[in-house]
Amino acid sequence: MAMLRGFLILVLFFLFGEALRLVFVIPVSGGVLGMILMTVTLMLRGRVSDELALSSQALISILVLLIMPGVVGVFFMASQFSGQFLAVAAALLLGTFLSVLSTLLLMKGVVRVSTRSFEDE
Amino acid sequence: MSELAERFIAIPDVLSASPIFAIGLTLSAFFAGNWLFARIGRPLWMPPVVLSAVMLAAVIAGLSVDYLSYQEGALWITVLLGPATVALGIPLYQQIHHIRAMWVPIVVTLPLAATLAAVYAVVIAWALGATPEVLASLAPKSVTAPIAIGITEQLGGSVPLMMGGLLITGVVATLFVDLLAKWLPVDDERILGFALGLNGHAIGTARAFEISHTAGAFASLGMGLTGVFTALILPLVFRL
Known part of the structure; x- marks a missing residue:
């Protein structure tokens, strides 16, 4: 029961996020708006109820399961990549490699600089 | 006898007409993928999600079930992504002290890294002669699916092509983060989590939660911020 009550809270936040998106024509999904609202609400309340913690953990632990039907789609979409296979493959593989590399180096560099300046103060 | 065989075939x-078939298939593949992953010694280059997806695709093709009708039944699973995204707000809140301590690096890195994630892909594809439609489909490749659909439609790209690119990006981003973490090296799980969410959206975030709760919270943050930032910036940039 506790898990279902927590799930209901998540669903309500999601629906509220969707409603906001529709009313204010925000180019961000209802789920992400709901996530932001959830974080802000919890920060204002200062604590998480057990039922909410329980059902969020349950959902997060099956995140991989939830994205699987979409992942399978890749195998049935390959034909659409055909004419421009090289361009698409290079953009996805090389592009992602470069962007992961940039993120890690940037973040590492900035963390080092900011902790150093923190220690100097 | 032949009637029996016909009914068997x-x-x-008949079963695939009901969503419970797609649910059963997906769950089976999920557990089978996890089992196989453990059996072959948990290799970093082959995440369980890929194993599960390959098996699932093979079964769907083998039973000659229409992919679209599978997708329709599996909607019962995929709709849960909405509330699951909201659920990411809870670890985010629980880890808020870590995030507060890191707010300067996050604010500095995010706009640049999120922009680069789109720019690298678009420039490479453009240099290799991709059409504008393909470019518009590749641009939001690091953005979580619900947001990316909106972006692609706005830019005039193809949604199925974008979804394919998104999924491949998620999987390879996860692999590259694991590899580069060793090579560079980076062992701060806050940085790894952030890179996973920023580049690999929900697939990266799922992987980050396997590393730790902290990495997962940073991945949720990276995914959320990248989604919001890209959704706001990309349509403006593409108009130029």
């Missing part, structure tokens, strides 16, 4: 067709 018709089983996939």
